[in-house]
Amino acid sequence: xxxxxxxxxxxxxxxxxxxxxxxxxxxxxxxxxxxxxxxxxxxxxxxxxxxxxxxxxxxxxxxxxxxxxxxxxxxxxxxxxxxxxxxxxxxxxxxxxxxxxxxxxxxxxxxxxxxxxxxxxxxxxxxxxxxxxxxxxxxxxxxxxxxxxxxxxxxxxxxxxxxxxxxxxxxxxxxxxxxxxxxxxxxxxxxxxxxxxxxxxxxxxxxxxxxxxxxxxxxxxxxxxxxxxxxxxxxxxxxxxxxxxxxxxxxxxxxxxxxxxxxxxxxxxxxxxxxxxxxxxxxxxxxxxxxxxxxxxxxxxxxxxxxxxxxxxxxxxxxxxxxxxxxxxxxxxxxxxxxxxxxxxxxxxxxxxxxxxxxxxxxxxxxxxxxxxxxxxxxxxxxxxxxxxxxxxxxxxxxxxxxxxxxxxxxxxxxxxxxxxxxxx
Ligand code: UD1
Numbered sequence: 416x417x418x419x420x421x422x423x424x425x426x427x428x429x430x431x432x433x434x435x436x437x438x439x440x441x442x443x444x445x446x447x448x449x450x451x452x453x454x455x456x457x458x459x460x461x462x463x464x465x466x467x468x469x470x471x472x473x474x475x476x477x478x479x480x481x482x483x484x485x486x487x488x489x490x491x492x493x494x495x496x497x498x499x500x501x502x503x504x505x506x507x508x509x510x511x512x513x514x515x516x517x518x519x520x521x522x523x524x525x526x527x528x529x530x531x532x533x534x535x536x537x538x539x540x541x542x543x544x545x546x547x548x549x550x551x552x553x554x555x556x557x558x559x560x561x562x563x564x565x566x567x568x569x570x571x572x573x574x575x576x577x578x579x580x581x582x583x584x585x586x587x588x589x590x591x592x593x594x595x596x597x598x599x600x601x602x603x604x605x606x607x608x609x610x611x612x613x614x615x616x617x618x619x620x621x622x623x624x625x626x627x628x629x630x631x632x633x634x635x636x637x638x639x640x641x642x643x644x645x646x647x648x649x650x651x652x653x654x655x656x657x658x659x660x661x662x663x664x665x666x667x668x669x670x671x672x673x674x675x676x677x678x679x680x681x682x683x684x685x686x687x688x689x690x691x692x693x694x695x696x697x698x699x700x701x702x703x704x705x706x707x708x709x710x711x712x713x714x715x716x717x718x719x720x721x722x723x724x725x726x727x728x729x730x731x732x733x734x735x736x737x738x739x740x741x742x743x744x745x746x747x748x749x750x751x752x753x754x755x756x757x758x759x760x761x762x763x764x765x766x767x768x769x770x771x772x773x774x775x776x777x778x779x780x781x782x783x784x785x786x787x788x789x790x791x792x793x794x795x796x797x798x799x800x801x802x803x804x805x806x807x808x809x810x811x812x813x814x815x816x817x818x819x820x821x822x823x824x825x826x827x828x829x830x831x832x833x834x835x836x837x838x839x840x
Contacts, residue, residue, distance in 0.1 A: 416808060420803060421779070421800075423799055426827070427659055427666075427827055428660075434649055434817040436460075437652075437815050438608045440456065440459050441464060441511040442611075443615055443646065449518045454491045457487060458647075458648075459487050460487070462815060463813045464815060474501070475501070476495045476496045511582060512531070513541055513586065514582050514586050517590035520565065525566075529560055539745070543576050546574070547574045547587030547590070550572040550573070551571070551598065569590055571596030571635055573599045579602055588631060592639060597633065605627055605716050607650065611646075620639045648672030650676045650677040651788075653698070655795065656669060656822070657689075661684050662798060668697055671697070688702065690703075705733060706731065706734040708731055711738070721745055726791050729792045739769070739770055740769040751790075758800050776801055780804060782806055784809055784811040785811070790812040
């Protein structure tokens with residue numbers, strides 16, 4: 416298994432291009448199943464999760480792959496789907512796979528997708544996805560660890576989600592596009608990835624209003640056609656790079672991301688004392704002194720993203736003062752805390768709240784990545800720490816960060832990947 420070795424303590428300075436959004440891409444790949452003909456997705460990041468979704472689409476019988484002649488381009492056609500079953504092995508590796516269920520039942524009348532099961536950051540049930548599809552008239556059965564949804568033809572309905580769920584909103588919204596009549600989604604997630612998906616579905620011929628608010632209205636249509644869509648920049652990758660800049664008192668400029676979708680992150684980093692400028696060319700974060708401690712509560716968009724919690728915590732570990740970090744979205748998302756303690760951080764956790772007392776410096780140590788965003792937090796901390804930190808199990812980070820070492824190196828970081836089998840790379 417690969418490891419990443421960071422020699423920390425240096426300031427990060429320079430400019431980086433942000434990759435396309437992982438989460439937007441995964442939903443758009445599922446949406447391509449709904450359309451007749453080919454969908455082309457551009458600015459797609461080369462990530463393990465994207466490859467996992469490609470494998471899943473291929474397993475369903477779809478044609479899906481990279482267009483090697485145009486970097487970052489995927490071509491997907493769901494026309495050949497003949498085995499609408501998403502096996503456990505693929506879904507277990509990536510929960511977002513569950514998003515194929517809505518498109519499968521809406522277009523092909525049947526979908527069978529393994530229940531994702533628990534994961535490192537919590538139970539993460541899919542009951543809201545199921546509730547929404549049932550409301551649209553699908554017959555849903557849970558047998559042998561699989562969720563099977565069947566329907567001759569879905570019909571529009573009102574769905575009030577009990578919890579605000581991003582992929583649940585996306586799954587049901589996709590299904591409703593091919594239902595008879597009108598669907599209203601209440602308490603819908605308002606994340607930018609929901610808006611981007613709705614926009615792409617609109618290009619496909621769907622009739623959707625209200626995406627980005629908590630009430631989305633969808634007027635079903637008979638068919639959708641493939642589109643050519645450019646995926647927008649990844650707000651979480653961008654936030655991670657800004658956090659790394661602030662934690663190392665550096666000067667980091669980002670291109671390729673819309674600052675408006677990451678206002679909560681920018682605001683919090685500003686509260687730590689960082690200077691953040693936004694203009695058409697991108698975002699620039701500069702930090703001159705130790706960051707100040709701040710309190711933060713994660714929440715669905717437009718609140719502070721749970722996916723940025725560990726990276727901000729890494730910044731707060733080296734801050735002057737104390738901070739309180741409250742995680743409200745997932746029940747077990749402090750897996751990075753024991754690892755940060757190994758670097759010399761001072762953090763106490765009670766339930767969903769972490770009390771972080773800033774220390775003057777962190778010290779490099781061997782640590783282990785436990786999930787995607789936890790590993791991002793560890794890399795940020797490692798960059799700020801003095802001495803060498805070796806992060807193991809980096810396959811977690813490869814799920815969601817494209818060429819992370821290369822990007823950080825371009826900012827002056829001393830970071831390298833050690834491949835288990837091949838020696839150093
Ligand atoms: C998406 C993102 C993930 C991000 C999360 C929250 C993708 C691929 N992943 O995940 O990076 O961390 O949003 O911003 O887009 N819940 C239920 N029942 C359900 C569904 C969800 O109780 O049927 C709960 C979850 O356990 C969690 C909360 O709702 O506590 C929010 O989860 P959700 O928004 O669904 O996360 P994902 O869409 O899986």
